Amino acid sequence: MTLALLVGAVVDPEDGTSGPSAVFVDNGTVTAIVPGHDAPEDATVLDHRDATLVPGLIDAHVHLNLRADGEMMANIAKPSDDELVETTLANARVALRGGITTVRDVGSKTDTGFAARRAGDAASLPHLLLAGPPITTTAGHGWFFGGVADGEAGVRDRVDLQIDAGADWIKVMATGGGTPGTIPWEPSYSEAELASIVGAAHARGVKVTMHCLSAEGMRRAVRAGADHIEHAGFATDGAGGSAFDAELADAMAEAGVVVTPTLSVRLYMRDHQIALGADAATVDAWQRRFDNGMSQFAKLAAAGVRYAAGTDAGWHRSPFDSLATEIACIAECGPGAAAAFRSATSATAEHFGMTGHGRVRAGAPADLVLIDGNPTRDIAALGRVRGVLRAGKFVAR
Ligand SMILES: [Zn+2]
Structure with a gap:
C-alpha cells in the first residue's frame, strides 16, 4: 500500500528545501517526491501540509x-x-x-x-x-x-x-x-x-x-x-x-x-x-x-x-x-543551522556507514520527521515535532 504524505515543505540536509510536496512511501522506503499535492486514488493520503518533512x-x-x-x-x-x-x-x-x-x-x-x-x-x-x-x-x-x-x-x-x-x-x-x-x-x-x-x-x-x-x-x-x-x-x-x-x-x-x-x-x-x-x-x-x-x-x-x-x-x-537543543548549541558555535542539521543527519549517517540514511529523497529509508518550521533557517524547529515515521509507519505519540 502506497502512502502519500502531503507536506508544506521538504528539507533534505544536502539538497536543501523544496516547497509543497507529495512524498510517496512504499515498504519503508521513500519512492518519489513530487511537487504539489496530487496523489493517486489508491494511495493512503495523509495531509500534513502545515508541516515540514525532514529526515529522522x-x-x-x-x-x-x-x-x-x-x-x-x-x-x-x-x-x-x-x-x-x-x-x-x-x-x-x-x-x-x-x-x-x-x-x-x-x-x-x-x-x-x-x-x-x-x-x-x-x-x-x-x-x-x-x-x-x-x-x-x-x-x-x-x-x-x-x-x-x-x-x-x-x-x-x-x-x-x-x-x-x-x-x-x-x-x-x-x-x-x-x-x-x-x-x-x-x-x-x-x-x-x-x-x-x-x-x-x-x-x-x-x-x-x-x-x-x-x-x-x-x-x-x-x-x-x-x-x-x-x-x-x-x-x-x-x-x-x-x-x-x-x-x-x-x-x-x-x-x-x-x-x-x-x-x-x-x-x-x-x-x-x-x-x-x-x-x-x-x-x-x-x-x-x-x-x-x-x-x-x-x-x-x-x-x-x-x-x-x-x-x-x-x-x-x-x-x-533533547537532541534539538544540542544541535542548536552546535549551530551557535559557528557552524550555523544547515551544517548543524547535517551533523545530526546526512554527515553522521555517512560516518556511521548507514548509507542512504539522514536524507529525504527517493530511495532513502522512510525514517522521517514532521516538524513545525524550516531547520536551515530556524534550528529550533527540530524541537517542534509533529509526527515521526519509522520505516514508513507512524510512531504512536
Ligand atoms: Zn557519555
Missing part, C-alpha cells in the same frame, strides 16, 4: 541504561540486568517519539544493550548502534559497566569479545571522568594500548570512539587512529581549568577524526540547579562549564574538525528527546 535525526552519544535522574555514577549499574533492559527500551522509545530514528549507545552495562535489542520490537525503536560496555582500565572511568581490560593483549581480547557479543562500535575511556577515583585530565591508556584497540577493531571492520576530557588523551587518541572522540575536553585540573591547544586541533582536523562535544549536558545541569533553587555560585559554575565547552568547540569547528551531534542523554539530566 541521529543522536551520536546516548546511554540507554541511564535515566537522566542525576544518579551518581557508582550507582548506575546497581539495578538488575532485567531492569536495565526495560529502561533501555523505554528510553529508546522516548528518543524515537522525539524524532530521533538512530541512536548510538556509547556505554551500557555488560550485555544489557544487546539483550534489549534482541528483546525489543525493532519497528517501535530507533536504529540501535551499540558499543556495549566501554573498554576501561582497572578501576577506570565507568569500570562498573563491565568492560575492564589492561595491557595491549588484554584490550585486544576485550575488543574481540565485544564484537562477538554484538558491538557495532568500540568505546574506550581514554581519560578519567566522573567516576570517583579517576582523573579526568589524565590519560588512562598508553598510546600503544589505544593503537592495539584500534588495530583489533579495524581488523573486524568496526570503528572506535574514545572518551577524552583532556588534550593529552586526545593527542594519544589521534595518534592511535581513533575514528571518533567524545566530549573533546581540554581539562587541566580539577578546578574547572582548561587550555585549548590549537596545534592539537589542527592535527584532529588533519586526521579527519569526528568529535561529539556533548555541549548541552551542562545546560541541562544548570537548569536543573535553577529548578532546585541552588545558590548563584552553583548555577554560575555550570554556566561557566557550558560557556567553556561552547568556546572550545567553536575553536575546534573553526579549525576544520569534523563533528557529530550527540547529547550524552541518560547521564546527568539530559533527556532522550
Whole structure:
C-alpha cells in the first residue's frame, strides 16, 4: 500500500528545501517526491501540509541504561540486568517519539544493550548502534559497566569479545571522568594500548570512539587512529581549568577524526540547579562549564574538525528527546543551522556507514520527521515535532 504524505515543505540536509510536496512511501522506503499535492486514488493520503518533512535525526552519544535522574555514577549499574533492559527500551522509545530514528549507545552495562535489542520490537525503536560496555582500565572511568581490560593483549581480547557479543562500535575511556577515583585530565591508556584497540577493531571492520576530557588523551587518541572522540575536553585540573591547544586541533582536523562535544549536558545541569533553587555560585559554575565547552568547540569547528551531534542523554539530566537543543548549541558555535542539521543527519549517517540514511529523497529509508518550521533557517524547529515515521509507519505519540 502506497502512502502519500502531503507536506508544506521538504528539507533534505544536502539538497536543501523544496516547497509543497507529495512524498510517496512504499515498504519503508521513500519512492518519489513530487511537487504539489496530487496523489493517486489508491494511495493512503495523509495531509500534513502545515508541516515540514525532514529526515529522522541521529543522536551520536546516548546511554540507554541511564535515566537522566542525576544518579551518581557508582550507582548506575546497581539495578538488575532485567531492569536495565526495560529502561533501555523505554528510553529508546522516548528518543524515537522525539524524532530521533538512530541512536548510538556509547556505554551500557555488560550485555544489557544487546539483550534489549534482541528483546525489543525493532519497528517501535530507533536504529540501535551499540558499543556495549566501554573498554576501561582497572578501576577506570565507568569500570562498573563491565568492560575492564589492561595491557595491549588484554584490550585486544576485550575488543574481540565485544564484537562477538554484538558491538557495532568500540568505546574506550581514554581519560578519567566522573567516576570517583579517576582523573579526568589524565590519560588512562598508553598510546600503544589505544593503537592495539584500534588495530583489533579495524581488523573486524568496526570503528572506535574514545572518551577524552583532556588534550593529552586526545593527542594519544589521534595518534592511535581513533575514528571518533567524545566530549573533546581540554581539562587541566580539577578546578574547572582548561587550555585549548590549537596545534592539537589542527592535527584532529588533519586526521579527519569526528568529535561529539556533548555541549548541552551542562545546560541541562544548570537548569536543573535553577529548578532546585541552588545558590548563584552553583548555577554560575555550570554556566561557566557550558560557556567553556561552547568556546572550545567553536575553536575546534573553526579549525576544520569534523563533528557529530550527540547529547550524552541518560547521564546527568539530559533527556532522550533533547537532541534539538544540542544541535542548536552546535549551530551557535559557528557552524550555523544547515551544517548543524547535517551533523545530526546526512554527515553522521555517512560516518556511521548507514548509507542512504539522514536524507529525504527517493530511495532513502522512510525514517522521517514532521516538524513545525524550516531547520536551515530556524534550528529550533527540530524541537517542534509533529509526527515521526519509522520505516514508513507512524510512531504512536
Ligand atoms: Zn557519555
